[in-house]
Amino acid sequence: MSLSAQDIERIAHLARIRVTPDEVGQVQAKLEGIFKLIDDMQSVNTKGVEPMSHGLDMVLRLRDDVVTESNQREKFQSNAPEAAEGYFLVPKVIE
Amino acid sequence: MSQWEIVIGLETHVQLTTASKIFSGSSTAFGAAPNTQASVVDLAMPGALPVMNKGAAERAVKFGLAIGAKINQRSIFARKNYFYPDLPKGYQISQYETPIVEGGGLTITLDDGTTKFIELTRAHLEEDAGKSVHDQFDNASGVDLNRAGTPLLEIVTEPVMRSGKEAIAYAKALHGLVRYLDICDGNMQEGSFRCDVNVSVRPMGQKEFGTRREIKNLNSFKFMQQAIDYEVRWQIEQIEDGKKIVQATVLFNPDTGETRAMRTKEDAMDYRYFPDPDLPPLVVTDAMLAKIKNEMPELPEAKCARYTSEFKLSEYDARLLSQDRATSEYFEAAVAAKADPKLVANWMLGELSAALNREEKSIEESPVSAHQLAGVIARIGDATISNKIAKTVFEALWSGEAKSADEVIEAKGLKQISDVGAIEKIVDEVLAKSAAQIADYKSGKEKALMSIVGMVMKASAGKANPAQVNEIIKKKLS
Numbered sequence: 001m002s003l004s005a006q007d008i009e010r011i012a013h014l015a016r017i018r019v020t021p022d023e024v025g026q027v028q029a030k031l032e033g034i035f036k037l038i039d040d041m042q043s044v045n046t047k048g049v050e051p052m053s054h055g056l057d058m059v060l061r062l063r064d065d066v067v068t069e070s071n072q073r074e075k076f077q078s079n080a081p082e083a084a085e086g087y088f089l090v091p092k093v094i095e
Numbered sequence: 096m097s098q099w100e101i102v103i104g105l106e107t108h109v110q111l112t113t114a115s116k117i118f119s120g121s122s123t124a125f126g127a128a129p130n131t132q133a134s135v136v137d138l139a140m141p142g143a144l145p146v147m148n149k150g151a152a153e154r155a156v157k158f159g160l161a162i163g164a165k166i167n168q169r170s171i172f173a174r175k176n177y178f179y180p181d182l183p184k185g186y187q188i189s190q191y192e193t194p195i196v197e198g199g200g201l202t203i204t205l206d207d208g209t210t211k212f213i214e215l216t217r218a219h220l221e222e223d224a225g226k227s228v229h230d231q232f233d234n235a236s237g238v239d240l241n242r243a244g245t246p247l248l249e250i251v252t253e254p255v256m257r258s259g260k261e262a263i264a265y266a267k268a269l270h271g272l273v274r275y276l277d278i279c280d281g282n283m284q285e286g287s288f289r290c291d292v293n294v295s296v297r298p299m300g301q302k303e304f305g306t307r308r309e310i311k312n313l314n315s316f317k318f319m320q321q322a323i324d325y326e327v328r329w330q331i332e333q334i335e336d337g338k339k340i341v342q343a344t345v346l347f348n349p350d351t352g353e354t355r356a357m358r359t360k361e362d363a364m365d366y367r368y369f370p371d372p373d374l375p376p377l378v379v380t381d382a383m384l385a386k387i388k389n390e391m392p393e394l395p396e397a398k399c400a401r402y403t404s405e406f407k408l409s410e411y412d413a414r415l416l417s418q419d420r421a422t423s424e425y426f427e428a429a430v431a432a433k434a435d436p437k438l439v440a441n442w443m444l445g446e447l448s449a450a451l452n453r454e455e456k457s458i459e460e461s462p463v464s465a466h467q468l469a470g471v472i473a474r475i476g477d478a479t480i481s482n483k484i485a486k487t488v489f490e491a492l493w494s495g496e497a498k499s500a501d502e503v504i505e506a507k508g509l510k511q512i513s514d515v516g517a518i519e520k521i522v523d524e525v526l527a528k529s530a531a532q533i534a535d536y537k538s539g540k541e542k543a544l545m546s547i548v549g550m551v552m553k554a555s556a557g558k559a560n561p562a563q564v565n566e567i568i569k570k571k572l573s
Contacts, residue, residue, distance in 0.1 A: 014365060016178055053171045053193075053370040059378040065113045065150030068120030069134040076138055077130070086129035087228065087237030090180040094229055094236075 003028055003035070099331050102295045102304055103262045103323065104254035107269060108247045109279045110223070110287040111154045117222050117246035118145030118188065125285050129239035133225075137244040139183035144373055151246040154278035155195045155220050156379055156387050158248060161276055161394055162215060164199025166384065172220075172374040175366045180238050181225035189249075191368040194219030195377065201272060202396065203264040204414045213265050216251040220377075223247050248278070254293065254304065259323035263316055266290055271395060271419040283314045290319060294326045296334070305330070306340040310347055310354055322347035326354045398423055406436035415444060421458045425465045432469035435476055442468055446489055463492045470500035483557055484509050513560045515567070518551075521559060522567050525550045536572060544568065 008028050012019040019027055073086065082089035116123055119136035135143040159166045173191035196218035204210050225243035227236050250269065256262045270288055273279040280287050295307035310326060313319045325347075330340055345354040393401075395417045402413035416426045422443070429439040447468065451461060471488050474480045480488060491503040504510055512518055525547060526533065535543035544565075551564045 054375045058375045062149035067115045067122045071131040073130045089235040
């Protein structure tokens with residue numbers, strides 16, 4: 001699979017990673033390498049093998065529906081760049 | 096308008112009634128101070144891992160069983176990736192390829208009494224995002240993550256509805272059902288039950304669907320109706336003007352009654368779903384399934400059937416009384432208090448529902464309890480009061496003037512006059528003044544009799560037994 005420079009820009013935007021025009025070529029080559037790896041894996045014959053969604057063959061452990069957490073807001077917000085009136089503050093976002 | 100067909104599908108986010116969040120032990124209680132119910136998992140602190148809440152899985156299964164759906168005993172959680180400040184992980188945990196519930200459906204009843212089966216595509220478990228506030232701080236948005244991680248069941252229909260009325264009827268039926276099952280509190284103001292409505296139009300007879308627009312986050316049935324009506328008109332006008340509909344997400348503005356595009360799907364998000372490596376498959380064991388089946392309450396469909404067979408109610412009345420849990424509980428409480436079921440149905444769908452609508456109250460807030468209504472009906476049944484007087488008694492109970500029907504009847508002297516002598520006396524007085532009507536009646540005008548009966552009822556202040564009045568007048572004039 002070959003990727004265009006536009007594909008790279010789009011993927012970078014979706015991942016919120018800044019890729020400068022100089023870096024596009026480099027990233028493109030690396031990503032194509034990864035896609036090549038995926039293509040190689042796709043070519044393995046998996047006929048008769050049930051698809052797995054997870055690397056480990058185990059099932060989800062379920063916990064009882066009980067409240068076990070208490071309010072630790074002060075602690076958590078001491079780590080935040082900005083907080084006020086109990087809220088985490090972020091640059092203004094308006095849709 | 097008639098040459099256009101409306102196509103509607105709904106996606107409803109139902110907040111589950113668990114005490115704790117879907118992947119953490121934080122409380123889900125509504126209204127707490129910002130960020131006081133957000134733990135390391137909800138905040139996406141590095142290294143924090145999700146642990147699935149059994150209660151959320153059970154509620155999803157309960158729903159699936161109630162709508163006759165296929166329960167996937169092995170379902171898979173996936174990451175839905177997008178960036179927004181109220182989604183700290185950068186992805187929402189949801190289900191994509193294999194949801195816990197697939198297929199099934201529910202029957203809706205329209206105002207004209209016709210019914211329609213609405214097929215569901217799926218229902219999947221997911222976590223809610225946090226909340227952003229944009230107007231509280233000058234140059235910043237505030238983020239409250241109390242809601243982040245609250246369990247949701249997203250219920251998706253096929254695009255099978257053909258009018259706004261059908262969509263509302265479906266939303267109401269679904270709302271009734273989740274409350275019956277006690278898997279959601281149904282509180283629309285608090286956002287426990289939110290509907291996204293997909294609307295498109297197409298020329299009547301065309302097979303292909305038109306381009307749809309999605310109206311997001313409708314939190315009342317009234318707004319839903321207004322939003323759909325506006326959206327349908329808008330789409331038809333666009334097409335008739337030769338313009339194309341562009342797939343978009345729109346918001347409804349209750350103040351203007353209009354819908355407006357929030358974002359077009361052209362720059363739409365690519366969510367890049369993939370199975371969440373933190374969460375192996377969710378398995379619903381046979382034992383869990385059997386236990387939930389055992390605990391299923393009587394559902395609206397079954398109740399409706401029972402009301403028609405056991406109480407001989409009409410299909411229409413039975414549906415209205417069984418559709419929501421509170422209404423059915425009120426009805427059954429009144430019947431348990433020995434009131435005639437048919438009269439209870441008439442009163443609930445007539446006087447009571449009119450009074451509730453007038454004061455915008457829900458049946459849980461009714462000032463007249465089921466027991467009090469049963470008391471009113473009992474006094475009609477034993478001929479203590481007429482139907483008309485019963486309405487006066489009902490109103491007195493509604494306004495809180497008295498605690499029981501008997502108290503009102505006693506205090507206001509409303510007891511029906513069934514004493515033949517007393518009625519005859521009033522009849523004689525009226526007849527003495529009604530020569531013209533008597534002559535009309537004798538010449539064969541049945542209507543004249545009604546007018547005499549009316550005068551007698553008036554003279555008795557509505558308290559004479561109407562059947563007896565009728566009989567006595569006829570006897571005296573024969």
